[in-house]
Amino acid sequence: MLPSPSSSPAHVLEHITNVPPRKPLRQAPLKFFPTPPNEKKPKRQAQLLASDSPRKRIKLSQEFVASDSDEYGSSSDEYLEEDSEDEDVFFAGPSARPAQPTHRANHRVTSMYNKPASFPMSSFSQLSTRPILQSFVSSSKADVFKCESVQPDRYLTPPYACSYSHGAKKGQKSYLAVANEEGTVHIFDTSKRRDWDPEPQRSTLQPHQNGVFEVKWDETDSRIATCSGDKSARITDVRTGTITHALQGHSNTIKCVTWDPNHQELLATGSRDGTICLWDLRTSERHGDSELHLAQPVRMIHGAHQEPQLKGKGRARKGISAPPGITSLLYPDALTYGLVSSGSADGILKYWDLRCLESTKKSRGAKPKPPPVLLSSPMDPTTLQGSRRARGILSLAAGSGPTAGLIFGLGADSNIHCYSLPSLEPQTSRQYSHPNLKASSFYVTLSVSTCGRWLASGGTSTDGRAFLFDVEASRSSGNSPGSTAVQLSSQRGEIGAVDWAQDALATCADDGTVRIWRPDVEVYRGCVEMPEEKRWDWAWGS
DSSP states (O other): OOOOTTTSOGGGGHHHHTSOOOOOOOOOOOSSSOOOOGGGOHHHHHHHHHOOSOOOOOOOSHHHHHOOHHHHHHHHHHHHHHHHHSTTTOOOOTTSSOHHHHHHHHHHHHHHHHSOOSSOTHHHHHSOOHHHHHTEEEETTTSEEEOBOSSTTOSBOOEEEEEEOHHHHTTSOOEEEEEETTSOEEEEEOOOOOTTSOOOOOEEEOOOSSOEEEEEEOTTSSEEEEEETTSEEEEEETTTOOEEEEEEOOSSOEEEEEEOTTOTTEEEEEETTSOEEEEEGGGOEEOTTSSOEEEOOSEEETTTTOOOOOOOSSOOOSSOOOOOOEEEEEOOSSSTTEEEEEESSOSOEEEEETTSOOOOOOBTTBOOOOOOOSEEOSSOGGGTTSOSSOOOEEEEEEOOGGGTTEEEEEETTSOEEEEETTTTEEOGGGOBOOTTOOOOSTTOOEEEOTTSSEEEEOBOOTBOEEEEEEHHHHHHSOSOHHHHOEEEEOSSBOEEEEEEOSSOEEEEETTSEEEEEEEOHHHHHHHHHSHHHHTTTEEEBO
């Protein structure tokens, strides 16, 4: 009968463990190299105790702790191989080895597994994601939504604007608000479904009786703000369909609206009259006995993008030119209490500090003066390509993630320009274009993906083309951005509004349809291999 481990003499184990004898410690197994129980396999242990021939063992010493990562990797493989063969005879309990080297060895292994890669993280951003953009496909049955007209003599109506909810951008339910030229807003559930599944129930709102040029969700996804050709902006409760606020103060069509991300009751609008209006819904007043509240702007910036007229002795002009219209507004994350605006006359962006604005109510016989601009673009990027005159900016989009601190602007010169914050200086090395990208309409918009790496743009070509750009890859590879762009073409007419969810892209066309694009490598490969068969059921990029 074999003696138990507690009664075995210490000198018998000395030549096996290959460590100097020590005073027995607490008989608790280590977490890193657990000691197998001796009672389960007595035959194997008896053979080892009776054998006097030396056997190869893993030596846990200071040399193992001080070895570098490459040597450790090879040693760990050797240990795994030998441990699989001699698992029942390997002893590494605290009674057979010093406690301090064991702690250092455990710390060494843990730190090596938790240590990041030795190559720089910038190499990830240099990898092209064009294959992912190429794999974007759209089902002709499950990913097409029609903007039905509310008029009895029409079937479809062109969509003007679209916006995904904040929840959709975070991976939650994919609700998409689409506004059209009849003042109607459709809210679609664009979650992925099978081809034979019916379309989910949509919600239809009627905040205006004129075309809606932009629609935006508030931070809670319970209200939407719309701006229209009727010179007003309105707030609508999505759950009840009730118009809660009417914002009146512009003298021309309102082109853009945006919510203040830091306060759910503040928002800003820009109009073709060249004025930026700031609104506080808490100052609104109830209209009669209804639930509608009327609001007036708390601050107005007149002639926000109008050049100052120089005083001189020259003959005064007979007519005064109208100020450039405001085309896009956004609240940048990097600049608190600020608002960035773009105009229809040039590619200059302006930043306004909302804390420094004074009351600009019009008084009779006195011209309202615009407040001083805190920051402005030092140059116009639309004039750097040999253009005879400056071109306006159609749409702005703020970067995030790898493009945080950047603002992208789609210009009327059919180029996507990049501005850096906080100086708003154009970056000529980050200009994106494509031979087929034409942007000559103020209905075309730009959108940045939730990961911050991809740009989506519409176009005014009549063959229904949208364009996707990998921002980082085209910059780091040194190639022309147009050579890395992906074209999505399956709709008819111009592609105006585009917007990203976390896993999808929406494109709106003049044919009255909205298409949802999703990455699917298997479907894309099938479409490339059998285009004639797949073109009836799928649309894919090129």
